[in-house]
Amino acid sequence: MIPNHESHKLLSDMKEQQDQNEKALIYLRRRLMHNNSSLLSSNDSPSLPYINSAQRTINDEVRSLRNVCLQSGGQDSNILAQYNDLEHRLRYYEYYPWMKDYPEPLKQYRYRPIYPIESTTNKLTLANNEKERLQNEVNDMQRKFQKLDSRTRQLELSLATSGILDPKSNKNNHIYSSSTIDLYQPKNSLNQTSARQIYTNSDNDPFDQRRYFLQSSLPLLDNGMTLRGNQPVNHPNSNMNKVLDPLDPQTYDAVAGFVILFDFITNFHPTIEKCRLITCLHHAKSGLGEPSHLETFNCELYINQISGEQMGIALLATRQPVPSCPPQQALSIVIEVQTTNKQNPNEPLRTNAWTKLPLFDHKSRLLSVRWKVPLRSLPIFHNESFPNINKLP
Structure with missing residues (x-):
């Protein structure tokens, strides 16, 4: 030009x-x-x-x-x-x-300053510094929550071993039913366990930093289950006790379903090394549905500093969804606990305890509360009513 x-x-x-x-x-x-x-x-x-x-x-x-x-x-x-x-x-x-x-005069064009291109080095440095600062804050918060979580678990286990946590009390009961769940497969009754009660807890503590593993969805029963009507179930003498702050009944979405959160199992025998939960939906007329196996968890040994008593605990910290579950009073969930001993770690998991939970009340509303559930000894009576199950050891 x-x-x-x-x-x-x-x-x-x-x-x-x-x-x-x-x-x-x-x-x-x-x-x-x-x-x-x-x-x-x-x-x-x-x-x-x-x-x-x-x-x-x-x-x-x-x-x-x-x-x-x-x-x-x-x-x-x-x-x-x-x-x-x-x-x-x-x-x-x-x-x-x-x-x-008569040549044409030169035209004066408007002055357009050329601005220097700002270097991105300063921006990258500021972004890296901000990222490092936020990462340090997150690490500090995680350490604080871990300390708080360890103290909370220590206090819960101390209360459980000292007898303060009564199975019939309405405090510290931990199983949530909210918006999804998983299946159970019945196993043959194996070795009889002792009369020791094992409690399955689940809690949604906002200060709990344990990782909740999302399990596979619990399969439903056959499609004809919704056409058979509701089977009346007695919940007053159930094997569970509500907490002082139950959740108010909410509008239940049968398409979205609900979820059950499991926190931990305590009062295991010290020789137990691993445990696993198997869940399954149950209907009074349809029977058991397709089972769902949760992952295997390691048991930890806990020693009471006051009494010196030893027991095993399993931190589950997992949840299981149940999508598209119809609201029926006769619908419940059966949970089986399988364990292995430290003497034979390679042997397959064997059934050690079980329990049964209702899902809906007499108005077909989802029981959105926290529970503390005692596990029952073998054999498994999944067709028994809740008052009869409450009498089992």
């Missing part, structure tokens, strides 16, 4: 060339007006301007510059338009020579 001041310079050069040509013409006229003798006797040797007949015109120069721009890959429409405009003006001056004495 040729700037405007360069085009003006070209026009000035053309004007100077025109002046020299006019001087040459005047000199030739004088030679014609005087006789040859006077011209030959003259000692003056005027210097004639050098006229190059092979010199290219300015239009040719502009055209060649435009071609060079195109050949070098220039595709800017603004630059090409300026080349065309300059060539058109020069051609116009050739057609109208009197325009050469």
